[in-house]
Amino acid sequence: MLKWIITSLFIITSFTTTAAVDIQKDTLYPQVEFDTSMGKIVVELDRTRAPITIDNFLTYVVKGEYDNTIFHRVIAEFVVQGGGLTTKLEERPSMAPIVNESGNGLSNAMGTIAMARDNDPHSATRQFYFNVADNKKLDPSKRRWGYTVFGEVTQGMDVLEAISLVETEHNSTLNWPDVPVKTVLLKKATLLPR
DSSP states (O other): OHHHHHHHHHHHHHHHHHHHOOOOTTOSSOEEEEEETTEEEEEEEOTTTOHHHHHHHHHHHHTTTTTTEEEEEEETTTEEEEEEEETTSOBOOOOOOOOOOTTSSOOOOTTEEEEOOOSSTTOOOSOEEEESSOOGGGSOBTTBOOOOEEEEEEEOHHHHHHHHTSOEEEETTTTEEEEESSOOEEEEEEEOOO
């Protein structure tokens, strides 16, 4: 009897958790608004080209996992990266890594959003970056995997460009270069209504 009750609770809890996360599976081009400390940016995502990446990204968005994180890597005329660290420079927990979809025909062009990853091509989890230049060297080739582009900025390009120009330094806590001197906060990421 106890085993049945535990199993039932597990099923109910799993269903409730899954049901509570509406990532608009039937929307081919969902939109996400980033409310940052420097203004708002809106991106349109392309589920026809990167379905796995977008389902993963939107799960983080809908669960509020990007709220109150920082843009921790800013390189003018290259990228603005965020989604993984708190204001205390602590890493947020991640779900399992996803399959690399960089061969989808989308390029790391100015104003696009893509997934950050380690050297392992299939290591992307939660961190993303905006391209603030045409970064074709991040696209796949016949000899290497690229970085998966999954959408583009439709509003707030001026905000993104302003973020890309903030003063940065080598951060001794993280032992990383290119960390903004003054925190650039991602206050909230919101999946916009259809």
